[in-house]
Amino acid sequence: MSQTMEALADLSRQVTTMDAQAEEEQVTEDRVSEDVLVPGGDKLPAAEHRNFDTFYAAHRDQIARALSLSLRNPDLGAEAADEAFVRACQRWAEVSTFSNPQGWVYRVGMNWARSWLRRARREREKRPLLAEGEFAEDEIVDVDLERALGSLTPTHRTVVVARFFMEWSVDETAEALGIRPGTVKSRLSRALSQLAGELGDSSKLAPTSDQEDNDLEF
Numbered sequence: 001m002s003q004t005m006e007a008l009a010d011l012s013r014q015v016t017t018m019d020a021q022a023e024e025e026q027v028t029e030d031r032v033s034e035d036v037l038v039p040g041g042d043k044l045p046a047a048e049h050r051n052f053d054t055f056y057a058a059h060r061d062q063i064a065r066a067l068s069l070s071l072r073n074p075d076l077g078a079e080a081a082d083e084a085f086v087r088a089c090q091r092w093a094e095v096s097t098f099s100n101p102q103g104w105v106y107r108v109g110m111n112w113a114r115s116w117l118r119r120a121r122r123e124r125e126k127r128p129l130l131a132e133g134e135f136a137e138d139e140i141v142d143v144d145l146e147r148a149l150g151s152l153t154p155t156h157r158t159v160v161v162a163r164f165f166m167e168w169s170v171d172e173t174a175e176a177l178g179i180r181p182g183t184v185k186s187r188l189s190r191a192l193s194q195l196a197g198e199l200g201d202s203s204k205l206a207p208t209s210d211q212e213d214n215d216l217e218f
Helices: 002-033 046-071 074-090 101-126 143-150 154-165 170-177 181-199
Strands: none
Touching: 046 074, 046 101, 046 154, 074 101, 101 154, 101 170, 143 154, 143 181, 154 170, 154 181, 170 181
16 A cells, blocks of 8 residues: 555656646746747847837827828828838837837838838839829818818928927927927928918917927027
């Protein structure tokens, strides 16, 4: 009987050891699987990946809308946003430390879209008859505001969208667009004067943030 009990005890110890080894192997496997491959073949640790997912969910639609208004092309704006977020994901360890990562994504999206438009323009010049109506605009909710924004120059329109739609401060807008704060203020002043004439009331563009009360003081 004692031999049988010893054999059972020995078997129990072996099973316990095997279970512990299996659990350790599973933990190791789980840790490996937490590394997420991002475009370009780099691995993004799971914690950073979750952090990026939160950033993407919070800002993707807003940035896509801002790009659509700046470019006056909703489809191109959405595509530019997606391209910019891919680049942000690839460099998230760096981008996440920026004071205004949304501004960085917006600027990357605008640069990508401008490059795309230059390529498209060259193609249209080669095929002028096929290019007619190629970039028809989709309707947006506020037609008057869209039309008024469309009357601005691209540089003035971009400042208005960044400042009032994205609700960035003057400094954040300057950083995102790569210009000086004084340039933001001067462009904004001219743009608002023109929009007031187009809309008859520029209150639609009043910032909802109280970050600055004197943005237009020089």
